[in-house]
Amino acid sequence: TSLGEGSVGGRDQHNQPDLGEKVKQLQRQCDIAREFWHHYCECTGNSSVKDPAKHTKDFNSQFLDNLKDHLLEMMTCEKSVNAAYNEAWVAYCNKHGNGAYDP
Numbered sequence: 001t002s003l004g005e006g007s008v009g010g011r012d013q014h015n016q017p018d019l020g021e022k023v024k025q026l027q028r029q030c031d032i033a034r035e036f037w038h039h040y041c042e043c044t045g046n047s048s049v050k051d052p053a054k055h056t057k058d059f060n061s062q063f064l065d066n067l068k069d070h071l072l073e074m075m076t077c078e079k080s081v082n083a084a085y086n087e088a089w090v091a092y093c094n095k096h097g098n099g100a101y102d103p
Contacts, residue, residue, distance in 0.1 A: 019052075019057055019060045019061060019064075020051075020052040020053040020054075020055070020060055021052075021053075022060075022064070023037065023052035023060050023063060023064065024052050024053075026067070027052075032070075032071070032074075033067060036066075036067050036070055037050070037052075037063065037067075038050065040063050040066060040067075044059070046059070089101070
């Protein structure tokens, strides 16, 4: 999923306050979500408006879709890094640790 374009507007019939509130809640609870929100706004040309309530429903929805994809990529990457580390640790232990894997 690529970063989508969204227009900035006040709370009107095109914006769902619940969706804007969901974005705000995510930002309060998660530093990654907050950083990604700022990045998303900048990349879509909306860097001057950071309040999710002032963006359209589509903009907020596209952000949430992109955030989900971003988090899945991060988890996949972390899993790969950990798998590579685990493989290296096992190889090291087999060679130098007499089969003991507990550090």
